[in-house]
Amino acid sequence: MIDYMEKVLRSFELRTGWNRDNSYENIMATSENLLNFDIPTGLKCQVSNRSTGNTYSTFELSNNKVINGSLAYIYTNCEGLDKYLSSSRETLLQDASESYRQITPPHQYRYSRKGFESTSLWHGRMYYPSSTLEAMVVKRLNPETQLVAKCLSSLAHTSVLTLYLQKDSGRNCQEWIASSNEGLLGYRILHNFTGSQSKLNTSLYNNSSLSLGAEMWFGVLNTSPACSTTLRYCTHSANTGRPLTLTLSWNPLFGHVSSTYSVKTSSGATISSKYDFNLYSIESNLSFGCDVWRSGVQDIKLKKEDSAKPASPPSIERKAGYPDDKLMFYHLMAGSSNSQKLLDDLNVTFAPSLHKIHQERSNIENYESSLREANFTSVWRLSTSLRDRNLKVLWEGKYKEFLISAGTELTNTPLDVPTNSIQESKTSNGFLRPAKFGVQLQYSM
Amino acid sequence: MSFRFNKATFEDNSFNEQIREKLTHALNADSGSGSQSKSANASNSAVTDEVKQETKGPKKLDILKSGITVSKVNFPSIPQLEILDLDLSAQSKSLLKGICKISCKDAMLEINTEIEANLLLLYTNNGPAFTTPRLISNDSFTVPITMTFDQIELEAITNIFVKNTSVGISFNDVNLDFNFDCSIKLLQSSIEKRLKGSMETVFKDVLPSVIFSMSQRWFTHGETTGGYPEEKLQQHVESQSHLPRVILEDSDLEDLSPATMLRLSTLVSSRQSLSLNPTAMNTLSAIPGCLERQNLHRFNSRVPALSNFYPDFHAAEAPDLKLLGRSVSSNTIVGGGYNQQLNTLPQRVLDERSYNLNTIASVQSRIYERSNGDNTNLRRRKIKMGGRNKSKIQVSKKLERKASVPDVEGIAEAGPPTSLSNNAERSEANVRNTPDFVHSPRPVSVAQSPELLGENSAFFNIPHLQLSAKAGANQTYPVVSPPTPKLNLLEEAQSLNRRRDLQKLRSSLYSPMRNSKFYVTREMERPILEHKGLSFVGLAQGLKWGSEDLPPPYGC
Secondary structure, eight states: OOOHHHHHHHHHHHHHOTTTTTSGGGTTHHHHHHHHHHHHHHHEEEEEEESSSEEEEEEEEEEEEEEEEEEEEEEOOOOOOGGOOOOOTTTOOHHOOOOOOOOOOOOTTTOOOTTTTOOOEEEEEEEEEETEEEHHHHHEETTTEEEEEEEEESSOOOOOEEEEEEOOOOOOOOEEETTTTEEEEEEEEEEESSOOOTOOSSSSSSSOOOEEEEEEEETTTHHHHHEEEEEEEEEEEETOOOOEEEEEEEEEETTTTEEEEEEEEEETTEEEEEEEEETTTEEEEEEEEEEEEOOOOOOOOHHHHHHHHSOOOOOHHHTTTTTTTTTTTHHHTTTOOOOOOHHHHHHHHHHHHHHHHHHHHHHHHHHHHHHHHHEEEEEEEEEEEEEEEEEEEEEEEEEETTEEEEEEESSSSSOOOOOTTTTTTOOOOSOOEEEEEEEEEEEOO | OOOOOOHHHHSSSSHHHHHHHHHHHHOOOTTTHHHHHHHHHHHTOOHHHHHHHOOOSSOOOOOOOOOOOOEEOOOOOOOEEEEEEESSSSSOOOSSSEEEEEEEEEEEEEEEEEEEEOOHHHHHHHHHHSSSOOOOOOOOOOOEEEEEEEEEEEEEEEEEOOOOOOHHHHHHHHEEEEEEEESSSHHHHHHHHHHHHHHHHHHIHHHHHHHHHHHHHHTTTTOOOOOOOHHHHHHHHHHHTSSSOOOOOGGTTTSOOOOHHHHHHHHHHHHHTTTTOOOOOOSSSSSSTTGGGGGGHHHHHHSSOOOGHHHHHHHHHHHHHTTTTTOOSSSOOOOOOGOOOHHHHOOOHHHHHHOOOOOOOOHHHHHHHHHHOOOOOOOOOOOSSSSSSSSSSSSSHHHHHHHHHOOOOHHHHHHHHHHOOOOHHHHHHHHHHHHGGGSSSSSSHHSOHHHHHHHHOOOOOHHHHHHHHHHHHHOOOOOOOOOHHHHHHHHHHHHHHHHHHHHHHHHHHHOOOOOOOHHHHHHSSOOOOOGGGGGGGGSSSSOOSSOOOOOOOOOO
């Protein structure tokens, strides 16, 4: 379940045209969401509100052995976040819950650079009784860059400041990171290969994207390096229009190779699998995760509004070559003269393939729209890992005006056993015991 | 103070296995700083500690991914312990001071564990999630590590002090040498350097403090001593984080029963105050069932024997008896000649006729009861001296009071030597020679050893002693006391003996230190112990301790 504050941040990014998925940090977001989803601990209640036009506040109370809580505020000078934010009553579950990340190819993802304003977002969160203060500033410097400063001040830890400088040009996204914790320095880069339609692609409608990213880290204080590189390929199945994502990442330093395959098999189900392998120690791990969405009674009114607004386009018109479709048929239009005749000829020649394109495209778009419009009421998530021998279960849903997420992690490794205990192997007796359990209630106005 | 070195433990190689188990257990204790230090050793990260201190994070980094397994331990030869010097009570406070040489050769030790090689993962996991950037494909990478210590040779000269409630050990001259072999060659030199550096602190600080605190627990036997409550100690240990956990446990001491330790500590504490002025003069021993050497003379003085009566006379005769006592010198080893105490009346007593029949009778009956383990009642021959002998005052008539014993001559023969020399050997010879004289009035019986008395259970002749003594001393001396009161006296003595109760014996044996001063005369004046049980304490076989079983005496 995405917190309200996180949602405000994402709305801010959406509004300012920052593509969250075009960052190396989120290159494996889909499999992370499906395999390593967070499970709340204890009982947690969140009440959020948009207090004024520019400020948002959240009050959180959690009971994990002791009662503690936090107060969070966000101020942003960015206007027009309303249409991305909605109260917990009106919000759609698929917007409130993290699941399959639909990667939009950068050539389709366009943000308006004309009306760019240098906006910023200030976030502060005070935890009590531990008196830990979290602060974050997100500042859009120019259409391609963003500066994020995160700071943590607490009694237990020394204060930590982490700076991110992110530059996203669409094709490349680079990030420079410096953290005072361990003196960590990092550089991340993500490169998108398919900036435009690939001419090699037999399918004329190209909705796939291929990205390659890498990161390098170095802890100055502990002189420990880290690096990794990842390849991501996202596409849609040609027949059904179902999206799928493949990633392959490699850590050359420790010889770690992991591959993931995630597919949205239907509008209400996603499956993800991950295979880890270490070249040096020949250790391996296989993880599975899935989520199943359950839709309740269709809210017809809502559906109508939604369908009226965005996609589900009359595709024949577009085929004729509307300006906003020029990308799609770029290679067809490029070499052609304006003569109608030639165009007609071409139409005749390419009619079957154009039909095919239309079909594919409509397939995909219908699918996406159906996904958008679906009125899901709850989602079950399951994930398991062979090496860790655990089973994570999470239920998220809407009840009345609350967004509820409840989950547990079952494991058969002993709880609270320090890692350096010798009885570790003995105690795994095949019984799963809950290691974690929690319920989170979220209400926002 | 005694100790036992159980050599048998080292004879077979089973102790190798024991060491392996204990080491494994100690190294794997949770949150034990022992394993922490081990992990620090294994980590090749001097930086680790610095970083830890800098961040002051609540969690400690633990690069160990699994437990530490001690896979091989091999001590091919028995560790040698050579006592170079042993000094008892060198100072007033220290009871035992010794210098030992410990040596062990060709030992071998192998340790296995797994460490996390991806240090950055540890830091990012421990850091606050909010400010820590997420790293992709940053999984853990465990590396098994094996450390082998070959040819461990240890030679150390130690000073051992056994003090009031603790044992202190200091290592003076330590020669430790070993070959170190690590499966990760990259780390070998640094680990070895750190190990050798830390060895000094191990022998200088760690081992002495561990042994000291452990010995305190032995002596106080789990009780919290005034100055050092357990919690305080615990806090003390915790506050010094570099101190390793105490790796010695109570299970190591299971050979020593708590009762023994308690007794030993009592012994120790009792000994402390016995340096010059004995504190418990009126008790034989501070510990029940245990007789200390310096108390032997007092014990002897209470053994029912005729010589223990009339101390004044003895004192006059043999003043060296007192000299042998503890009051003279606690360090003097009491000679064996002290045992040659004769069960005779002093000559002066006989000369002055200051003896009391009643006392002698009770002594006799007690001797009888001592030698007779079972509860056969003491039977005395009662002779009525009324009718026919009443008018006779002559010695011969008195002899005739033993009506059942016809042999008057034998008595007459036996009498004089007793009265004159009181020679026990002579009297034994008499008994052997004249077995018929069982019932005859024989003064020698008083001088007889308890064994002899035990053989002749029906042998009682109190009145005759008096008679014969008189006969020996002065044949014509008239009987002083009238006959009828004598009979009463006999009965009285008997009943007096029956009155003894174990409770009294207990109290006298158990009684802790009293604040009475030491006066030899007073001690001697004390009534002779009226308990037959006492004589068995720690000396005789076939002890009988009454209804409550006391622990068997252990030597001191």
